[in-house]
Structures are given as structure tokens and as C-alpha cells.
Amino acid sequence: MASTFHRDRFTWVAYVLLAYFAYLQGAPGLVLAYLRDELEISYAVAGLHLSAFSAFAIVAGLLSAWLESVLGRVRLLWFAAVLMGAGAVGLTAGSVAAVTIGSVGVMGFGGGLLLATVQAGLADHHGALRAVALAEANVAASSSYLVLIAVLSATAALTMSWRVAVLAVLAVPALMWWRNRGLTVEATHARVVRGRLPGVFWIAATMLFCVVGAEWCITAWGASFVEAAVELPADVAIAVMAGYFGGVLVGRMAGSRLAHRHDPTRLLAYALVVAAVGFAILWPSTQLVQALIGLVLVGIGIGNLFPMGMSLTVALVPERAVLASGRAVSAGSFAVLIAPLTVGTLADATSLKAALGVMPAFLVLAAGCLVLVHRARTRTAA
Template sequence: MADLPATEFRRDRLTWTAYAMLSWFAYLQAAPGLVIAHLRTELDLSYSAGGLHVAAFAAGSMVAGAISARLERALGRRTLFWAAAALLGAGTIGLTAGRAVELTACSVLVMGVGGGLLLATIQAALADHHGERRAVALAEANVAASVAYLVLIGTLSLTAALHAGWRAALLASLAIPALAWWTNRRLAIDAPPPSRTAQGRLPGAFWIAAVMLSCMTAAEWCITGWGATYVEEAAHVSTDTAVALMAGYFGGVVAGRLLGSRLARRHDPAPLLALALAVATAGFAVLWPSTGPAQALIGLSLLGIGLGNLFPLGMSVAVGLAPGRAVLASGRVVGMTSFAVLLAPLTVGTLADATSLTAALWVVPVFLALAAVALGVVHRTRP
């Protein structure tokens, strides 16, 4: 099928507002994993308790996924959009104000619910607003979200240099939704008339692809959630330096997604997935034995390039296995991958308490190997 003319995709006020708000969501979604090291020191937390904060965000997102459609019907998309942003902001304030693990974990749970509702609303708004060019809008939004990770690293490094602390980096981000609401409070964010979601059985190959995506997501969030803590201990650097080194990982994610989106226009996603898995495995092989910041940075960068491509390419493969049921397939994938985000950081934290973080992170190549096996099965069963 020929590509639509590029001139048919137009970024208007709604598009830019959605991009800005999705970037803010991504900024705060990555924050729990990067501030775990600070929270563990301040609150004297175990690895398991630290992992609970990353898992709490995922749990909240799972709740949001279950209720978003009903809330949209009850409140309307525009009201839900801004209410979700307010909930995410309230959770962020609670996280920065909390001085006990019960309060900080519950605040991250609230962040997850608000963030999940905001994400679902943004994706639906972009898809409906741009119609046949929705793929372009969602791809650009995905890159914008990746850039937000780098902005988070930079802001955390800046607040550390100014001795303002990590809380200032999170609270400063609240200016984005406040400004977005003030300048766009009358912007129409309307949903189309409700339609019946496609139903029916999804093919067996799809479920294998969904398991593959879950393994990929688990590997990604093991690094997102515990990368900074691992580098701090393995490379013997300060917490602030370890967080700064995570710029290599998130920079790799941005670079990998930009490159992957270009290659995906000319190549089938399955071999690109295999290549991304290989790059991610190579990155782990460099990171795991690192004893200094330079080697850790190289390993994190390679991991970012490889892991950053897994979800977009894997989603393309999975949905392609369910023609005519894209909405149903996407919903099932989101549910399974959210569960992976919930489970992976907790698994690493529990194993680290029983052994060490170095040993616990061996689940990453295990997840990558399982994903590679599933990819091979999917490739053989594809029509």
C-alpha cells in the first residue's frame, strides 16, 4: 500500500497539546525508577520496597486501563483528559511530600491511575483526530515521550548540582499541565460516537506475540527501574552520578526509536526485532561486568538502542496477526505488558534482597532469550 502524501498530516493545536502532555506523562512515568536510590537512602528501604514504587505505577495504569472507557462515556473525553492530568499531578505532589513508604507508594499508585487515564485519552484523541494518519501522530508522540526521559535526567542532574534535590525536579514539571490547561482550557477534545469493539477469538500466534511483548517489556523495565541503582553500586559512583549516566540509556532509546522508525518503513519488523534483541543482549553483556562509569555508559547506551525498539516493533507484529481486530488486540497487549511492568521490578527487588542486585539482574537476558524464542515461533507461524 502506498504511503499517504506527507502534506495530509497536519499538526494543529490539539496535536501539540497532546504531544506536550504525553511528554509530561513520560517524564513522571520514568521518575520512580530514577528516584528509588534516593528513597532507599532517605527511608531506609529494602530492594523489594524500592521496586514497589515502580510496580505501583504499573498497577495504577492497569486500573486506569480497566475503567478509562467507562469514565470517558460518563465524563466526556475533554473532562477526562484534564481530570487525569490533575490526578497525576496530585500523586506527584504526594510522592514529594511523603516521608513514609506507605505514603510514597500510595502516591505513585495515584500517579499510575492518573497517568494511565491520561495516556489512554491522549492516544485515543490522536488516533481519532488524525484518522488514516494516526500512525504518524502516534510515532511522533512516542519519540517526544522518549525525549522527555532525557529531559528528566537533565533536570535531576541540574537540581542535584544546585542542591535543590530530586523533589524540585518533579514539582517543576507541574508547570507543564498548568500552562497547557490555561492556554487550551476551551480546546475541543471530543470523542466520536461510541462504536462496538471488534470481538471474536484472537489467533494463537497473536498470544505468542503478546507473551513475546511481555518479556520484552519486562526486560525494559528491569533496566528502567534498577539501572541507576545498579550503576551506583557496580561503578562505585554517587547516586546523582548514576542517575546522570542513565542519560546514556534514555539517549539510546531516542536514537534507537528514530532509527527503527525509518528502517520499519522499508523492512519487515520481525528481522528488525531480532536485531534489536541482539543489540540489547550485547548491551547487557557490557553493562553487567562494568566496574567504572565509562563501561557502564556504553552498556546502558547499547541497551537503550536495543530495548527502545522492542515495544514499537513488537506491537506492529502482534497487531498484524489479528487483522480486523486491532482494537481488541491492542487492548490485550496493553493489559499483558502492564502486568509485566508491575511484576518485573518487584521480581528483581525480591531476588536482590535474597542474593544481590548483580545476580538479580540476570533476569534481563532470560527475558530477552524467551522473547527471542517466541519471535522465532511467531515468524514460523505467520501467514
């Protein structure tokens, strides 16, 4: 793969906005422990917050290509960022589950539009080097997860509300808009907003569903799992999740460098193995050190699953990057809808430890889809 990768103004704006998206996307999962205590809700009802986010993100993914054709790429970026921030305000202001769940739904719609537009923009803008751009963008996203944990830990240490940590990030899109008001970017490929995608794309989209499902088993319930397994206070359990998000960051940094020289298919295969090994260490843990090691390894593996999976999926139909990105976001959002709610419901019926057994099932299914996609690509290239 060529190494002449250029980061222009749009690229940096896209990176920062994806980091903003990731910060707010991660917030509901990390504050579930607080919400369960404050609102006195069950695991299943708490999981509905993440399900609401993903349900509305699914709709956003289906509408993103059409909205981009109406508003234009840059206007849609700023609109999506504002909408996501408005939902975050509602989450912090809500005092009953119906309001907080609805607000997270607004976050999901804005976030889905933002994610689809950023990914389509980067894939379209950088062409053959889309894997590098998407990997670097997800390094920025991973960094923001660590920032989120740091800010949540700082507010807890200062006896401030978790709401301060959520609201603080809203200054980011405002500052980015002010500094980049004249930004203009045009798509270099035809903007196909409807039509049929090939069968191999849907196999790849299923793989993306599985890897996102595996990721959100840990992102949503990792802190609660560690809290119960190691018997830690909620604040400490959230802080321990820094090991997981740190692993995600390390994995994505390594992946962004390896993407210059290696095919995403090979990187995905390695990442699935590392994630499975990490889960095998995490799942039986009762001591903090073992849990932390497991979280780090799971994070390193999971860190590359989404960016490489997205790159591979969109690369199957490069002439339809906007349409493919929107459909891929819907597939990933559907996983965020299903995985946390499934784990939460099973946890109420059995235990959270037993419920997290769905994660390795996701990894196995993803590996099967990856094999099918690889075979299809090999036949096409022959």
C-alpha cells in the same frame, strides 16, 4: 508503507501528553536511590513503588475502553493527566513508605489511562500509519526522560530537593489544556469496549510483556547497578543514566524514520539483538566507560521494543484499537509490576548484578513470541 503522514493538533497534544507521562513514569525509578536513603527501606520495598505504579496501571488499562465510552477521548485525556499529577504531588509530600507507595499507585492509575488513551487515539487517528505515529510519540517520551535526568542533575547541583524536579512538570498539562480547550477528536473505528481478542493478539501481548519487563529491569535498577558496579555516588550514577536514555532516544528517532519503510516485525528483531549485545557489555562492567557503552547500546535496542511491539500488537486487531490498546497497556503494566519487584527481591537475596540476569531471559522469550506472531501473520496473509 505510505509516507503521507500528517501531524494535526491532536497528534501534537498526544505527543506532549505522552512525554509528560514518560517524565512522571520515569521519576520513581530514578529517585529510588534517594527514597531508600530518606525512608531507610530495602531494595524490595523500594521496588514496591514501581509495582504500585504498574498494578494500578493494569486496572486502568482494563477500564480505559469503558471510561472512554463514558467520558469521551479528550475528556479522558485531561482527567488522566490531572490524576497522574495529583499522585506526583503525593509522592513528593510523603514521609513514609506507605504514603509514597500509595501516591505512586495513583500516578499509575492516571498514567495507565493516559497511555492507553494516547496510544488508542494515535492508532485510530492515523490508521495504516499508526507505527509512524507511535514511534514518533515514543521519541517525545524518550526526550522527556533526558529532560528528567537533566532537571534532577540540575537540582542536585543547586542543592535543591529532587521533589522540585518532579513537581516542575505539572505545568505542562495545565498549559496544554489552556491552549487546546476546544480540541475535539472522534474515533474513526468502532469503539469495541468488550469481547474476545484472537489468540495471536495474546501472543503479541506476551511479547509486549517481555520487552517491557526487559526495559524496566534497566529503567528501574540501572542507576543502582552502575552505582554499585562502578562505585559511584548516587547523583553521578543517575547522571550516567543519560547514556541509557540518550540511547533510547536515538533508537526511537531511527525507528520512527525506518517505520515509514519497514515492517515493525523486522525492526523488533533487530532491536532485540542490539539490546542483548548492550547487556552483554553492561553486565560485567566495573569501569565507567564500559558501563556507559553498555547502557547506550541497551538503550538503542530497547528504544524500539515498546513502540514497535505496541504497533504490531494493535495492528493485529485494527477494528478494536481501543480495546486492544487497553489490554496491551495492562500487559505492559503487569511487566512493570513483576520485573522491578523480582529484581529487587532477588537483589536482597543475592546481589543486584545476579538479579539483573532476568533481563536476557525476557529478551529470549520476546524473541520466541515474535517468531510465533510473524508465522501467524504470514499464514493469514497467504
